[in-house]
Amino acid sequence: MAYISKRNLRKEKEKQTAADNRRELIAAGFKRRDLLKMGLLTSAGMLIPKKGLSAHPLNTRGSFDEDEPSSPQTTPFQELMPRLPVLAPVASLTPAPTIAPNTAAGEARTEPHQAFAQFPPQRFYEMSEQAGTVLMAPPGELPPQTIWGFNGTTPGPLIVERYGNLGSPGNGSVLLRLRNNLPTQNGGFGLPSVTNHLHNGHTPLESDGFPCFFMGQGQFYDHHYPNVYAGINSTHPGTGDIREAMHTLWYHDHRIDHTAENTYKGLAGEYILFNEFDTGNENTGFRLPSFGDGQNPLTSFDIYMVFNDKVFDSQTGLLKFDLFNTDGILGDKFLVNGKIQPVFHVSPRRYRFRWLNTGPSRFYQMFILGPNNTTKSFWQISTDGNLLEKPVQVNSARFSVAERVDVIVDFTGQAGKTFYIENRLNQDDGRGPDGEVVGAGQGDKILKIIVDGPVVPDNSIDPATIPATQAVYFYPFPDTNDAARITRTFRFERGNGQWQVNGRLVGDCDDAPRFRIKRNSVEKWVFQNNSGGWQHPIHMHFEEFQTLSINGQAPRSTGLITRGRKDVFRLEHNMEATVYFRFRDFVGRIPLHCHNVVHEDHAMMVLGQIDDQGDNRTQP
Amino acid sequence: MTDSKRRNLVAALGAAPFVLPMLTAAQSVGTGSKFKVIPSRERIRDRYFPNLSLTTHEGRTVRFYDDLVKDKIVVFNMFYAKCEGICSPVTRNLVRVQKLLGDRMGKDIFIYSFSLKPKDDTVPAMKHYAQMHKVKPGWLFLTGEPDDMELLRRKLGFVDPDPEVDKDLSNHIGVIKFGNEPLERWGGCPGMKSPDSIVEAISWIDWPKNQTSLKAKGGTR
Ligand SMILES: [Cu+2]
Numbered sequence: 001m002a003y004i005s006k007r008n009l010r011k012e013k014e015k016q017t018a019a020d021n022r023r024e025l026i027a028a029g030f031k032r033r034d035l036l037k038m039g040l041l042t043s044a045g046m047l048i049p050k051k052g053l054s055a056h057p058l059n060t061r062g063s064f065d066e067d068e069p070s071s072p073q074t075t076p077f078q079e080l081m082p083r084l085p086v087l088a089p090v091a092s093l094t095p096a097p098t099i100a101p102n103t104a105a106g107e108a109r110t111e112p113h114q115a116f117a118q119f120p121p122q123r124f125y126e127m128s129e130q131a132g133t134v135l136m137a138p139p140g141e142l143p144p145q146t147i148w149g150f151n152g153t154t155p156g157p158l159i160v161e162r163y164g165n166l167g168s169p170g171n172g173s174v175l176l177r178l179r180n181n182l183p184t185q186n187g188g189f190g191l192p193s194v195t196n197h198l199h200n201g202h203t204p205l206e207s208d209g210f211p212c213f214f215m216g217q218g219q220f221y222d223h224h225y226p227n228v229y230a231g232i233n234s235t236h237p238g239t240g241d242i243r244e245a246m247h248t249l250w251y252h253d254h255r256i257d258h259t260a261e262n263t264y265k266g267l268a269g270e271y272i273l274f275n276e277f278d279t280g281n282e283n284t285g286f287r288l289p290s291f292g293d294g295q296n297p298l299t300s301f302d303i304y305m306v307f308n309d310k311v312f313d314s315q316t317g318l319l320k321f322d323l324f325n326t327d328g329i330l331g332d333k334f335l336v337n338g339k340i341q342p343v344f345h346v347s348p349r350r351y352r353f354r355w356l357n358t359g360p361s362r363f364y365q366m367f368i369l370g371p372n373n374t375t376k377s378f379w380q381i382s383t384d385g386n387l388l389e390k391p392v393q394v395n396s397a398r399f400s401v402a403e404r405v406d407v408i409v410d411f412t413g414q415a416g417k418t419f420y421i422e423n424r425l426n427q428d429d430g431r432g433p434d435g436e437v438v439g440a441g442q443g444d445k446i447l448k449i450i451v452d453g454p455v456v457p458d459n460s461i462d463p464a465t466i467p468a469t470q471a472v473y474f475y476p477f478p479d480t481n482d483a484a485r486i487t488r489t490f491r492f493e494r495g496n497g498q499w500q501v502n503g504r505l506v507g508d509c510d511d512a513p514r515f516r517i518k519r520n521s522v523e524k525w526v527f528q529n530n531s532g533g534w535q536h537p538i539h540m541h542f543e544e545f546q547t548l549s550i551n552g553q554a555p556r557s558t559g560l561i562t563r564g565r566k567d568v569f570r571l572e573h574n575m576e577a578t579v580y581f582r583f584r585d586f587v588g589r590i591p592l593h594c595h596n597v598v599h600e601d602h603a604m605m606v607l608g609q610i611d612d613q614g615d616n617r618t619q620p
Numbered sequence: 621m622t623d624s625k626r627r628n629l630v631a632a633l634g635a636a637p638f639v640l641p642m643l644t645a646a647q648s649v650g651t652g653s654k655f656k657v658i659p660s661r662e663r664i665r666d667r668y669f670p671n672l673s674l675t676t677h678e679g680r681t682v683r684f685y686d687d688l689v690k691d692k693i694v695v696f697n698m699f700y701a702k703c704e705g706i707c708s709p710v711t712r713n714l715v716r717v718q719k720l721l722g723d724r725m726g727k728d729i730f731i732y733s734f735s736l737k738p739k740d741d742t743v744p745a746m747k748h749y750a751q752m753h754k755v756k757p758g759w760l761f762l763t764g765e766p767d768d769m770e771l772l773r774r775k776l777g778f779v780d781p782d783p784e785v786d787k788d789l790s791n792h793i794g795v796i797k798f799g800n801e802p803l804e805r806w807g808g809c810p811g812m813k814s815p816d817s818i819v820e821a822i823s824w825i826d827w828p829k830n831q832t833s834l835k836a837k838g839g840t841r
Contacts, residue, residue: 072655108835143655184827188660188804191824193834216835257807257821313663317655323806324668324777324797429781496706496794497780498810505810508817533782602795603810 070332071312074137076341077448084304086294087157089123097175097222108215111206119226121175127151130181137340143317146187147266154338155306156269163227163275172227179220189321190265191258192217198251200567202230205588211256212509233585234520243478247278248354248385248404260360260597261321268358270304282460289352289460298456302352308335309362328361328430328598334446347453348415350460359401360597363433365425367396373441379463382406383564390473391463398560400537402595403568411451420445432535480546480580484524489619491528499604502619507607514606517583518614526578529571537595538569545579587611661804668775672768677746677761693729695798698778700737701749706793715753716815726758735763736789800825
């Protein structure tokens with residue numbers, strides 16, 4: 001059998017499954033003729049496997065999908081891709097924010113703000129987590145969907161803020177008050193108990209959205225985001241380390257055991273940080289395409305794109321969630337900023353796209369498909385919202401759940417042409433992709449881009465003009481030379497249908513922390529995945545890491561880039577990687593978890609904390 | 621559709637899960653509208669809870685949805701009477717969960733253990749297993765036609781996507797699932813977690829009796 005490729009082997013297995021299913025049906029009293037009539041049997045006698053019912057099947061072995069067809073038909077490229085609304089600050093909050101939790105007024109927070117006095121909030125935001133009604137497809141093709149969202153929208157409003165600290169004018173400290181106004185009736189899935197993670201801010205941990213710090217209906221929670229660079233209270237007192245700047249973040253529900261259904265139902269939004277280098281103005285700093293007001297197509301060229309995949313009930317047309325699936329959930333409808341396969345009109349110039357995958361379980365490898373199945377290259381400028389040292393020309397970018405990729409796409413001279421953002425990474429079930437990348441035009445076209453906007457000035461940097469000899473255009477990567485206080489190994493594995501880390505069952509809110517990191521120390525972590533079947537986007541809150549090695553090799557600076565600062569490590573089949581962390585400035589509870597949110601909800605999470613003692617557990 | 625017709629459909633679905641596409645088409649005929657308005661609770665029932673005929677360790681015949689799930693808070697797991705290894709600790713855990721749930725067991729909260737070896741798990745074998753673990757009213761061990769039990773296992777997601785791993789029954793025993801059927805809140809957790817934390821996870825879907833469980837929990841620092 002050695003000559004049979006993995007794909008053929010899978011097809012063989014599918015054929016076998018189909019044959020078994022056919023025997024089952026016949027045993028259940030259905031005649032071959034009945035099956036033919038129902039269109040479930042080919043004339044050759046094969047049961048039409050699920051793959052025959054849909055080009056993009058759900059997991060063939062999950063719970064509901066065996067007996068349900070795919071989502072209703074929708075017409076692609078009809079709806080405009082929404083530009084995300086920018087959240088406006090409010091003048092003040094009532095009651096006024098307090099350092100200690102305002103329990104009497106209904107605040108769910110249990111720990112005092114640790115950095116409130118040092119970084120008093122300069123601006124205030126308030127949002128309500130509540131049900132809302134949205135259209136995801138062209139009118140009439142799917143009924144209005146009841147979602148749960150921030151201010152009732154999904155994806156939630158874009159928060160645009162600026163770094164500020166003692167070394168630069170102004171102060172970036174903000175306070176976000178979230179209220180839980182979710183209903184008791186969930187329409188089939190969703191738990192009205194929430195905690196909000198700002199992924200991946202350098203945030204004091206009582207404000208970070210720890211999975212166990214949840215709030216119930218009617219409560220509120222104040223999140224203090226100082227928006228400072230790591231190092232502000234340690235290695236780079238008073239300023240922080242500019243090399244730790246983060247620019248593309250997002251926020252999302254993180255309710256322990258119920259994150260998948262709550263984020264799938266809509267509880268996710270975006271967060272951008274600018275500073276004096278990444279200014280949002282293409283005439284200054286790094287001269288990246290202007291953000292403008294985020295709305296005006298003539299002045300706003302910095303576009304946040306939130307990708308996710310969903311399934312809709314074939315009978316009711318309503319969003320459905322596979323309640324009993326534990327491997328991961330794949331949708332057969334692809335959304336960008338809340339619309340299924342929308343269209344985006346651009347002018348013939350450069351754009352910054354900020355790509356985010358909110359899951360629940362799919363990995364993407366995005367290409368830009370041009371006329372005649374050509375593939376257009378673009379410039380990758382960041383990994384997980386952290387700028388690379390300089391733009392790197394690539395043909396594609398791969399990102400699993402929660403990963404972000406910022407890119408510069410140059411449509412100069414392309415007026416009149418049409419492009420598609422195309423996912424060419426094959427994935428048949430929730431465990432992860434099989435590694436196969438299909439050919440140009442063979443993947444899923446997710447967004448249509450038409451270059452028919454007016455000609456407008458373009459003062460943004462053309463990455464092609466940065467001399468090859470110039471090693472650093474953005475920030476240099478922070479060094480990774482300091483000795484680690486400890487090297488810890490996290491072996492992710494599966495036993496008895498449950499996730500284990502280092503052979504032990506994983507986290508629980510009331511357990512003592514599995515690992516304790518000493519504040520202001522360096523740690524090296526080794527991530528191991530011994531499985532050839534599962535892949536996991538492993539996410540650590542609060543600090544960005546740098547990859548030192550993957551399977552003994554240095555991380556890649558070209559192609560599928562793995563060198564750079566990141567907060568999600570794509571732990572692929574049979575992989576071992578070593579990463580370098582510096583945990584600075586703040587203390588508190590912290591999770592390490594898989595960001596395939598279905599795995600996450602099935603306890604693929606280890607809970608630790610940062611404190612001033614630390615521990616010496618090398619295999620937590 | 622009349623209730624009896626729907627029952628037939630559910631029964632047919634139970635026997636032959638692949639027929640739904642046809643039924644969908646048939647139901648649409650004549651309605652004139654593209655989508656039907658069906659309560660989500662009903663869709664969940666249709667998707668996951670075939671109304672199969674099952675036999676309890678007390679020898680009673682019951683309907684899975686009508687008698688066991690409808691209007692209840694339920695806890696599901698898989699077992700077989702001759703199982704050692706992981707079965708014992710999970711069952712022991714559930715015995716303690718049963719104790720912690722107190723007098724709500726058998727009133728509005730129920731535990732159901734489904735046989736992975738329905739041919740071996742006869743009524744006497746299950747009864748012996750139940751007595752050995754001193755299970756109280758409100759906890760049922762259930763068996764049925766092998767095809768039905770297999771369907772149930774798949775419907776409730778006690779499956780592994782790798783067929784080889786799926787064959788190893790121990791992989792279906794380490795997980796428990798639970799839900800509040802009328803409220804449509806569902807969840808799952810490792811069966812090897814501490815009984816306290818299993819009860820806590822159940823408390824999150826336990827509404828309206830346990831509303832405080834959804835509020836701030838705080839930490840253990
Ligand atoms: Cu995972």
